[in-house]
Amino acid sequence: MDMFVVRGGRRLRGRVRVSGSKNAALPIMASAILADGPNVLHGVPELVDVTTLGQLLSALGVEVTRQPAPVSATDNLPPADPEMQAPDPVDPSGEASVLYPFGLGQPAEDQPGSDFLAPPAPLRLEVQSTGPCVAEYDLVRRMRAGICVLGPLLARRGRACVSLPGGCNIGDRPVDLHLKGLRALGAELRVERGYIIAKAKRLRGARIYLGGAFGSTVTGTCNVMAAATLAEGTTTIEAAACEPEVVDLGTFLNAMGAKITGLGTPFLSIEGVERLSGTEHTIIPDRIEAATLMIASAITRGDVVLDNVCLEHMTAVAEKLAEIGVTLETVGRTARVTVRDELRVADCIMLPYPGVPTDTQAQLMALLAVIPGISIVTDKVFPDRFLHAAELVRMGAQIRREGPSAIVSGVSELSGASVMASDLRASAALVLAALAARGESVVRRIYHLDRGYDRLALKLNDLGAGIVRATDSPEAMPASLAIGAADLWPADEGSHELRGPNWLRARERLRIHQPEVE
Numbered sequence: 109m110d111m112f113v114v115r116g117g118r119r120l121r122g123r124v125r126v127s128g129s130k131n132a133a134l135p136i137m138a139s140a141i142l143a144d145g146p147n148v149l150h151g152v153p154e155l156v157d158v159t160t161l162g163q164l165l166s167a168l169g170v171e172v173t174r175q176p177a178p179v180s181a182t183d184n185l186p187p188a189d190p191e192m193q194a195p196d197p198v199d200p201s202g203e204a205s206v207l208y209p210f211g212l213g214q215p216a217e218d219q220p221g222s223d224f225l226a227p228p229a230p231l232r233l234e235v236q237s238t239g240p241c242v243a244e245y246d247l248v249r250r251m252r253a254g255i256c257v258l259g260p261l262l263a264r265r266g267r268a269c270v271s272l273p274g275g276c277n278i279g280d281r282p283v284d285l286h287l288k289g290l291r292a293l294g295a296e297l298r299v300e301r302g303y304i305i306a307k308a309k310r311l312r313g314a315r316i317y318l319g320g321a322f323g324s325t326v327t328g329t330c331n332v333m334a335a336a337t338l339a340e341g342t343t344t345i346e347a348a349a350c351e352p353e354v355v356d357l358g359t360f361l362n363a364m365g366a367k368i369t370g371l372g373t374p375f376l377s378i379e380g381v382e383r384l385s386g387t388e389h390t391i392i393p394d395r396i397e398a399a400t401l402m403i404a405s406a407i408t409r410g411d412v413v414l415d416n417v418c419l420e421h422m423t424a425v426a427e428k429l430a431e432i433g434v435t436l437e438t439v440g441r442t443a444r445v446t447v448r449d450e451l452r453v454a455d456c457i458m459l460p461y462p463g464v465p466t467d468t469q470a471q472l473m474a475l476l477a478v479i480p481g482i483s484i485v486t487d488k489v490f491p492d493r494f495l496h497a498a499e500l501v502r503m504g505a506q507i508r509r510e511g512p513s514a515i516v517s518g519v520s521e522l523s524g525a526s527v528m529a530s531d532l533r534a535s536a537a538l539v540l541a542a543l544a545a546r547g548e549s550v551v552r553r554i555y556h557l558d559r560g561y562d563r564l565a566l567k568l569n570d571l572g573a574g575i576v577r578a579t580d581s582p583e584a585m586p587a588s589l590a591i592g593a594a595d596l597w598p599a600d601e602g603s604h605e606l607r608g609p610n611w612l613r614a615r616e617r618l619r620i621h622q623p624e625v626e
């Protein structure tokens with residue numbers, strides 16, 4: 109298992125490109141099952157969930173290949189002029205300076221140096237066989253979005269056997285609404301041996317209410333909407349999820365020949381068609397990665413320009429960051445993130461779109477943890493999604509859980525520590541906290557991060573962070589995190605003579621380690 113060793117206290121500076129959205133790419137890839145003919149997807153991020161879904165789709169008879177990158181404008185650019193580059197991203201003077209000689213508004217392609225991590229090669233998906241219908245537990249348990257093959261399989265192949273994903277560290281994640289929607293379309297479904305086993309001759313359009321106790325369901329809406337595209341007649345979904353990722357799937361399906369209206373609203377209308385053909389589509393930018401990078405800039409009091417940001421998808425987050433005191437200057441798909449004044453505490457409530465997304469809760473909590481004062485963070489989507497709070501406390505944060513909320517009493521500084529990632533966004537929050545902390549930190553179990561962020565450590569390092577990936581082993585632990593007597597009671601606290609407080613401390617240690625001494 110790998111871990112990150114993060115050297116804290118460096119201001120991030122420079123320019124970075126946001127990747128395509130994971131949560132848009134996954135249901136879109138799954139919907140390739142519906143098509144007669146190849147689909148070509150641009151901007152699919154390079155991350156483990158994409159690879160896992162690729163394996164699942166291969167097992168379901170879909171050929172998945174990354175095509176060689178097309179020749180782009182950047183390929184013909186002369187090497188970057190060092191005079192035009194941003195200075196060393198780690199600014200030893202600590203003073204802000206103008207780093208962006210190309211201007212905020214220019215597209216990334218025109219900027220030497222900014223093609224580090226150029227967009228990935230397009231992904232091509234083509235159904236080779238419509239026979240296989242089983243999505244095995246071994247793949248679905250690794251990536252819950254595997255459930256997104258259920259609707260497409262049922263609609264196109266009339267049969268599906270998809271593993272229930274199982275437990276999750278961010279709270280209960282039932283799929284009852286997925287099943288309710290597909291049943292309403294006429295599917296016969298049962299759960300047996302841990303699998304959803306479903307069949308339907310041809311799905312029939314229906315009126316479906318998809319609201320649940322915590323709002324609508326993102327992947328549930330994707331599943332039912334995708335299935336309804338090939339149903340007989342018209343389906344209306346009420347309380348549909350409005351997330352941009354759902355809209356992106358709808359846009360993709362429409363490009364394949366589906367007839368969906370109402371995208372981005374809670375009311376979807378889907379007129380069933382006989383067949384869908386392959387198409388070409390570009391995945392929307394990842395709003396959660398963008399928010400994570402914005403918070404990385406803010407928490408290090410940095411100066412970072414993000415390319416490929418879709419700010420229309422991020423109004424609530426942008427407003428929250430502005431309330432906290434982060435300055436966002438935007439031109440087109442580019443945003444510069446700086447901190448010019450003291451940051452302020454803020455209460456945050458995570459809600460379905462267009463609210464502040466639950467997927468930014470942990471990262472915002474890391475930021476609020478280092479802003480003195482009280483902030484209250486409430487997650488209305490996943491009210492148990494707080495495992496990161498206890499790890500932040502290990503770094504010196506003061507956070508108390510109260511039901512679906514966490515009370516954060518910001519401290520002026522965190523101290524580096526060894527912490528354990530529990531899920532994707534929690535991992536990102538711990539990395540952010542480590543960037544801001546004094547000294548070195550170790551973030552363990554970063555396989556969570558690999559699942560959903562496209563080369564985050566590389567991007568952060570390019571901005572001046574000090575992150576080293578290492579195999580998790582005692583030898584790789586930084587010496588600075590070892591606890592030794594000298595660190596605990598440094599010389600500047602007084603002499604080592606066993607008098608006064610030193611004597612009391614030493615006696616205390618002896619009690620702990622050698623209880624028989626007294």
Ligand code: EPU
Nearest residue numbers: 131253280281282283284285286320322325326327489532
């Ligand atoms: N819910 C139900 N019944 C259902 C489905 C959901 O009660 O059948 C509840 C859930 O328990 C939760 C709420 O509804 O309280 C919302 O869950 P939703 O179904 O919308 O979540 P999801 O579709 O499983 C997607 C993202 C998550 C993101 C949530 C909420 C993907 C692949 N995953 O999950 O992303 O947190 O929507 O926006 O799109 C992440 O990227 O780190 C991540 C967890």
